[in-house]
Amino acid sequence: MNRRGFLAAGLASVGAACGLPPAKPEAEPLRVSLSDVKRLIAQRVDPIAGRCRYVADLGTRQVVQPILFARRGEGLDALIENALPQPTTVHFHGLTLSQAQDGAGFDPIAPGERKRLRFEVQNRSGLYWFHPHPHGFTAEQVYAGLAGLLVVTDDEDQALDAALALAPGNRLALAIADVRVRNGAIRPYAPATIDCLHGWFGNKALVNGQPDAGWVVAPGWVRLQILNACNARGLLLGFQDRSAGKESLLPFQLLGTDGGLLAAPRELDRVFLHGGERVDVALDVSGRRALQTVSLEFDARHHTQSAAAGHRHPARGRYAPLAQESVCETPGPTETKDVPADGAELALFSLRIEGPSARAPALPARLSALSQAAPALDTPTRRIRLDFDECTGFLIDQTPYAIDETGFSVTRGAREVWEIKNSPISMPHPMHLHGFGFRVLRRQGTFGAARKLATEPGGRFPTDLGIKDTVLAWPNETLWLALDFTLPREGAFGGPQRYMFHCHNLEHEDGMMMRNITVL
Numbered sequence: 001m002n003r004r005g006f007l008a009a010g011l012a013s014v015g016a017a018c019g020l021p022p023a024k025p026e027a028e029p030l031r032v033s034l035s036d037v038k039r040l041i042a043q044r045v046d047p048i049a050g051r052c053r054y055v056a057d058l059g060t061r062q063v064v065q066p067i068l069f070a071r072r073g074e075g076l077d078a079l080i081e082n083a084l085p086q087p088t089t090v091h092f093h094g095l096t097l098s099q100a101q102d103g104a105g106f107d108p109i110a111p112g113e114r115k116r117l118r119f120e121v122q123n124r125s126g127l128y129w130f131h132p133h134p135h136g137f138t139a140e141q142v143y144a145g146l147a148g149l150l151v152v153t154d155d156e157d158q159a160l161d162a163a164l165a166l167a168p169g170n171r172l173a174l175a176i177a178d179v180r181v182r183n184g185a186i187r188p189y190a191p192a193t194i195d196c197l198h199g200w201f202g203n204k205a206l207v208n209g210q211p212d213a214g215w216v217v218a219p220g221w222v223r224l225q226i227l228n229a230c231n232a233r234g235l236l237l238g239f240q241d242r243s244a245g246k247e248s249l250l251p252f253q254l255l256g257t258d259g260g261l262l263a264a265p266r267e268l269d270r271v272f273l274h275g276g277e278r279v280d281v282a283l284d285v286s287g288r289r290a291l292q293t294v295s296l297e298f299d300a301r302h303h304t305q306s307a308a309a310g311h312r313h314p315a316r317g318r319y320a321p322l323a324q325e326s327v328c329e330t331p332g333p334t335e336t337k338d339v340p341a342d343g344a345e346l347a348l349f350s351l352r353i354e355g356p357s358a359r360a361p362a363l364p365a366r367l368s369a370l371s372q373a374a375p376a377l378d379t380p381t382r383r384i385r386l387d388f389d390e391c392t393g394f395l396i397d398q399t400p401y402a403i404d405e406t407g408f409s410v411t412r413g414a415r416e417v418w419e420i421k422n423s424p425i426s427m428p429h430p431m432h433l434h435g436f437g438f439r440v441l442r443r444q445g446t447f448g449a450a451r452k453l454a455t456e457p458g459g460r461f462p463t464d465l466g467i468k469d470t471v472l473a474w475p476n477e478t479l480w481l482a483l484d485f486t487l488p489r490e491g492a493f494g495g496p497q498r499y500m501f502h503c504h505n506l507e508h509e510d511g512m513m514m515r516n517i518t519v520l
């Protein structure tokens, strides 16, 4: 059996023991309407490697690792069942939800317990996602396979599909994760101390759970909504047309970012996406035969070396790892020899173009009604520092996360500018805020290769455009964000609401690079 077959078979066989339909790794994940989900079960399917999955129970049937779809305004009313041997939560990343529905780490569901989740999607069309958030276990559970996509659609989104004249199968929602594979099998999550500092990197990409993933598409426009679901790896996405020479990158159109469509498309030939960030892109594949999507080589700017360890959350002592391996306790570099460093080239997925030739229609000049209103000059500024400490690791404002603390409070309806400054001796940190989207105003202090990617006004990256919920801070940078703590609906979510603000490098998040904020 070849490497891929072995890996796929390994993933497939583990489902059979649990009385549920086994996962079929070669098949597309099934699309499920959000409102049809009655139960969402988080379960471990392989106690050796610790692999896990979500199963959506629709009443009439069960779907393994579904892709969820919703129209704006549609809702979820489902029981979340924790069939894992650890606490978990289900957090819908990017959605504006009340504290009670947010699945944050301070609201864990104990093993064997269930919790009702009920909400309505108020956000614009875009690619959102759901994943566990139990503090101290998030990195391990996401690496184990617990991450799913939620595609939200609305009128603007559908108008765009019509304008692109998308052939059936030419619109894809893709979650990219990296895993460690050795001898054809996925390694369990067992980071050494150094992995807890830099993040846990894999040597193989899984796209929607598949190794060596590929799709067949028709000539014309292809629309891809892509999530970086890696624990720690940044991705410099490029689409190589190898028949046109190895270095030839197909230009594409950036249509949207985390919180949906931009006002106008932006032509690029590469785009940098860190953990938790999403892009929506359109490629004109007419006249091409095959494309290989890769993460291009880049300078990852890992400047930090120290003995600091993460995952020291007290709850970790009470539950075993998913795969009977120690976590963050092995000093020194282990098994990293065959793992490409952050910044090394990594193959992601391929597209094969088949079918009668077709001409892609002109792209609409306007994609959405999104405005680029700058905040008023007297908007108060809040300063936030991303620090590195030799002993404690990465912190926000020198303070390790505490589950009951409030880092700071903001007033509902307030507008604020956040000035986030990353230490020059630090690492890139993809910073994420729950509950509220924001705009990136400008950046300063970007150096090295990253600076070449800062092609937008204000020293910004193309992924800074539009509505963001996760923004990358490179070492030495200062960023200014515009936040608006107005809720989309009057009277929504009565009482103070607590949300999380953290680094989406999941080893940093579990290693305390997180604060709670309260909206009063």
Ligand code: C2O
Binding pocket: 091, 093, 131, 133, 276, 432, 434, 500, 502, 504
């Ligand atoms: Cu994607 Cu706080 O999470």
Ligand code: CU
Binding pocket: 091, 092, 093, 094, 432, 433, 434, 435
């Ligand atoms: Cu989130």
Ligand code: CU
Binding pocket: 394, 428, 429, 430, 503, 504, 505, 508, 509, 513
């Ligand atoms: Cu970080």
